[in-house]
Amino acid sequence: MFSNLEFFLVEALRSFRRGALMTVVAIGTITVALVIFGFFLLLVVNLSNIVGTFSSKMDIAAYVESDISLANAGVLQLKLSKIPGVLKVDFISKTEAWRNLKQEFGTSLNLGEIIVGNPLPHTFNITVRTPELLSSVAKQVAGFQNIDEVRYSGKLIDQIQSLVSAVRIGGAALVILISFATLLIVVNTIRLTVLARETDISIMKLVGATNTFVKWPFIIEGILIGVIGGFLSFVILKLSYDTIISRISAALPFLPVVTNQTLLTGVYIVMILGGTALGMLGAYISVTRILKAEV
Amino acid sequence: MIELINVTKTYANGVDVLLNVNLHIGKEEFIFIVGPSGAGKTSLMKLLYREERPTVGQVIVDRVNVVELNADQIPYLRRNIGVVFQDYKLLPKRTVFENVAFALRVTGAPRSTIRRKAMQSLELVGMLRRANAFPEQLSGGEKQRACIARAIVNNPPILLADEPTGNLDPTTSWDIIQLLDKINRRHTTVLVATHNKNIVDDMKRRVVALESGRVVRDQQLGGYNV
Numbered sequence: 001m002f003s004n005l006e007f008f009l010v011e012a013l014r015s016f017r018r019g020a021l022m023t024v025v026a027i028g029t030i031t032v033a034l035v036i037f038g039f040f041l042l043l044v045v046n047l048s049n050i051v052g053t054f055s056s057k058m059d060i061a062a063y064v065e066s067d068i069s070l071a072n073a074g075v076l077q078l079k080l081s082k083i084p085g086v087l088k089v090d091f092i093s094k095t096e097a098w099r100n101l102k103q104e105f106g107t108s109l110n111l112g113e114i115i116v117g118n119p120l121p122h123t124f125n126i127t128v129r130t131p132e133l134l135s136s137v138a139k140q141v142a143g144f145q146n147i148d149e150v151r152y153s154g155k156l157i158d159q160i161q162s163l164v165s166a167v168r169i170g171g172a173a174l175v176i177l178i179s180f181a182t183l184l185i186v187v188n189t190i191r192l193t194v195l196a197r198e199t200d201i202s203i204m205k206l207v208g209a210t211n212t213f214v215k216w217p218f219i220i221e222g223i224l225i226g227v228i229g230g231f232l233s234f235v236i237l238k239l240s241y242d243t244i245i246s247r248i249s250a251a252l253p254f255l256p257v258v259t260n261q262t263l264l265t266g267v268y269i270v271m272i273l274g275g276t277a278l279g280m281l282g283a284y285i286s287v288t289r290i291l292k293a294e295v
Numbered sequence: 296m297i298e299l300i301n302v303t304k305t306y307a308n309g310v311d312v313l314l315n316v317n318l319h320i321g322k323e324e325f326i327f328i329v330g331p332s333g334a335g336k337t338s339l340m341k342l343l344y345r346e347e348r349p350t351v352g353q354v355i356v357d358r359v360n361v362v363e364l365n366a367d368q369i370p371y372l373r374r375n376i377g378v379v380f381q382d383y384k385l386l387p388k389r390t391v392f393e394n395v396a397f398a399l400r401v402t403g404a405p406r407s408t409i410r411r412k413a414m415q416s417l418e419l420v421g422m423l424r425r426a427n428a429f430p431e432q433l434s435g436g437e438k439q440r441a442c443i444a445r446a447i448v449n450n451p452p453i454l455l456a457d458e459p460t461g462n463l464d465p466t467t468s469w470d471i472i473q474l475l476d477k478i479n480r481r482h483t484t485v486l487v488a489t490h491n492k493n494i495v496d497d498m499k500r501r502v503v504a505l506e507s508g509r510v511v512r513d514q515q516l517g518g519y520n521v
């Protein structure tokens with residue numbers, strides 16, 4: 001194999017150039033398929049990010065009876081943090097809460113002049129490990145002594161929960177489906193380039209070439225087609241994504257779109273590697289099928 | 296070297312192209328397979344390098360029953376049988392040199408060996424001068440020589456030539472047959488399928504005559520007709 005590597009490369013490049021039209025068609029097909037694939041991948045990544053951002057903001061507010069001593073509040077905080085599924089419990093004293101609130105209103109409105117005293121209760125802010133745990137933890141918290149009232153946005157959380165799973169499952173299914181469709185298209189396009197050389201293949205076999213020997217140049221050609229297609233789709237997708245994202249951020253600044261370069265680079269690497277794999281697999285399947293029909 | 300035992304070949308369309316053929320060919324023999332067009336000459340040769348399998352019977356080449364070879368082994372059989380095809384089967388987009396070199400390349404030979412052996416082979420058939428020509432630029436005789444060069448480049452113990460003088464004028468035909476004879480004298484078993492009467496009569500070699508797939512004559516030092 002290794003002694004033939006140079007020959008295989010030369011053969012692949014030769015066939016690549018000679019079948020110029022077919023090559024362009026194959027590269028175009030892979031590019032279009034990968035752009036669609038990448039588009040959905042980015043869509044799924046973004047939806048999941050939006051949903052994730054919202055659900056990570058979910059926590060429980062537990063209001064404490066006003067006459068509790070700070071010592072008892074400390075004991076209660078410890079007990080609450082021992083509930084299974086609880087990540088952390090923050091104690092916000094009524095004084096602190098009142099100060100925060102007044103600060104939020106700032107100079108525009110002097111709350112201290114309108115309201116006499118401090119109307120706010122002590123509050124525990126309870127963060128749970130996963131959003132599904134919210135309702136069960138909230139129920140347990142409500143059962144504790146000295147807890148006045150427990151609040152969390154239950155309905156919204158449930159809806160977001162089902163959206164999360166829908167996006168993840170649907171997205172995964174879509175990505176798998178598109179991968180298959182892409183492979184099918186690529187196999188059939190590369191099949192044309194292989195078919196165009198069927199006579200050559202039969203002559204090679206008649207003078208004693210093994211199937212492996214015949215396959216390699218095609219597989220290398222497939223990889224080449226795949227790498228180029230992958231790279232083109234990366235360029236197209238990156239340019240469009242950056243444009244679209246800057247527009248969306250301008251119009252809807254609160255929407256947490258993905259701009260994390262590491263994550264995006266990951267997606268783009270998947271595209272280029274995916275293109276390579278598709279080209280290689282497509283060529284392998286096509287040439288293997290044709291060789292099966294040969295003697 | 297070659298043995299056909301009770302060989303019958305029936306194509307899918309039901310025609311018996313070979314019927315109960317028995318044939319023994321010794322090492323380094325030179326043998327003509329003669330018979331009218333459609334007699335089964337090409338089919339007989341295809342059985343030897345496993346382009347076809349017999350419907351019934353055994354085909355032994357160099358002590359190996361080629362009927363039982365699996366797909367992975369066939370390439371190695373073919374490297375030991377040089378074939379000069381009736382329709383040349385030269386790769387059209389490659390030069391004569393590349394065509395000859397290709398038969399070596401498939402064996403995984405190193406580059407320097409490929410070059411040396413291909414040149415030797417081209418020299419033997421008198422085609423060194425035309426090494427860089429493409430098949431379409433060659434005359435019939437030159438194509439035939441290029442094919443022979445490719446067929447013998449691996450030094451196969453067996454050489455099959457299917458109608459090697461089919462489209463050639465008498466002088467060129469004679470040159471080609473002399474070349475095949477020269478190869479035979481270099482210890483290669485040579486089978487020539489032909490319906491060229493003059494050549495068979497002049498060469499006075501063993502003749503196997505086929506008619507409608509049957510061996511009707513097997514004669515040492517024979518002529519085209521009885």
Ligand SMILES: Nc1ncnc2c1ncn2[C@@H]1O[C@H](COP(=O)(O)OP(=O)(O)O)[C@@H](O)[C@H]1O
Binds near residue numbers: 307332334335336
């Ligand atoms: N692949 C095939 N399928 C069906 N019939 C074939 C096939 N190849 C050859 N034949 C038939 O078999 C007979 C013998 O053919 P062939 O061996 O080529 O004879 P020859 O070489 O002596 O002219 C012919 O009648 C031909 O039409």
Ligand SMILES: [Mg+2]
Binds near residue numbers: 336338457458
């Ligand atoms: Mg014939």
